[in-house]
Amino acid sequence: MPPTDGEAERKIIPQAVIKRLSLYSRILQDLELENVEKISSADLGRRLGFNSAQVRKDLACFGQFGVPGFGYYVSDLRKNLRSILGKDRTVRVILIGVGNLGSALISYHGFTKQGFKMMWGFEAQPEAATQRVRSEVPIYHVDELESKIQGESVDIAVLAVPATEIQSIAERVVAAGVKAILNFVPARIEVPEEVQVRYVDLALELESLSYYVR
Amino acid sequence: MPPTDGEAERKIIPQAVIKRLSLYSRILQDLELENVEKISSADLGRRLGFNSAQVRKDLACFGQFGVPGFGYYVSDLRKNLRSILGKDRTVRVILIGVGNLGSALISYHGFTKQGFKMMWGFEAQPEAATQRVRSEVPIYHVDELESKIQGESVDIAVLAVPATEIQSIAERVVAAGVKAILNFVPARIEVPEEVQVRYVDLALELESLSYYVR
């Protein structure tokens, strides 16, 4: 039986589908800038190296967006994807650990370009970090984490703290109500299963490449 | 019929297996520091959330490293994995585009910790970048790319240039003989298929998380 209400009964969508949706969304962004009005699943797939059936099936997870015999209206599909991905409103991000890597992430242009709002940075040595960074984003002492999050909601926490700190920081962030974590620290964290965690392990990427060049 | 020589007939290994191998290798590194002598596939898997059969099957792609009824000798398995991953020698890395993100990557401690050698950075404005970075790694003008690579071999090029530059930089790097690219720029590049390319798309990670918090 089909879901009777629009929101609550979302079926479980594979993570891989969500990633491809983001990719489609970007291509559509480019196409819109180029004033392209329509695109077929075959063309959209070709730009990313995907099969046309895969494009249609990914989209079919969320509804019917195309016109048989014609294709998809670029602007219409883009709107729909943005809404599906939750990008039709401001997504609020904080960064914890404004060291070497964190300094780059807090002012990373790619985040802003894709419409994320970097709210605050948190650091154990906030003065040094503030000097280093030169960005509009205010940097607070990590002790203020809970008090800042309280009140103003935060969607995603980006973690770039030392490995020794990661578990305790993750727990504090979760306790403060954050539901999604992007972790740049090469260590697994244990959080309740309703909290979404993604790992970006930079050295791991190099390692997997080094296999092919030996 | 089994391969008759040790090197040439490597069978095609899924990328996912190689990534897991790197993860195993790190766990073993930790265990060795803790003076743990042996580990079973079940314990190794548990640390990463993998099934024990998967651990054994991944390892089986490359040989028999375990002792039935006992498990794996930590130090022995680690040596084998390092050799498989090509980490039993210095892996030489260069970085192109020493801007905001590139500045962090060139001196990223995680790379050094995992035994990679960051050779040089290349930039269109090398003076500004050199001032910004404060690391031992010398930064050259991007015009010197070919002449520097010539002679001293480079295993992996990390790219963090502006999106408009990415395709031409990729082509130059490949022409200079580099066989593996780690691309932080959110744009697909076209290279000969023997060149290995991995994409790290930071905004994409946030996008896929934002789906879960809307």
Added chain:
DNA sequence: TAGATTGTTAATCGATTAACAATC
């Protein structure tokens, strides 16, 4: 020897691709 755990084959599961009726 008895117990434990490997390496490997067979079964299961999920994701990708092909095919095609529906339809604009």
Added chain:
DNA sequence: TAGATTGTTAATCGATTAACAATC
């Protein structure tokens, strides 16, 4: 209408997991 392309079902492919004989 004829042609093109969707949405969706069925077929294929590959990856994960279970099971177990081999063996330390």
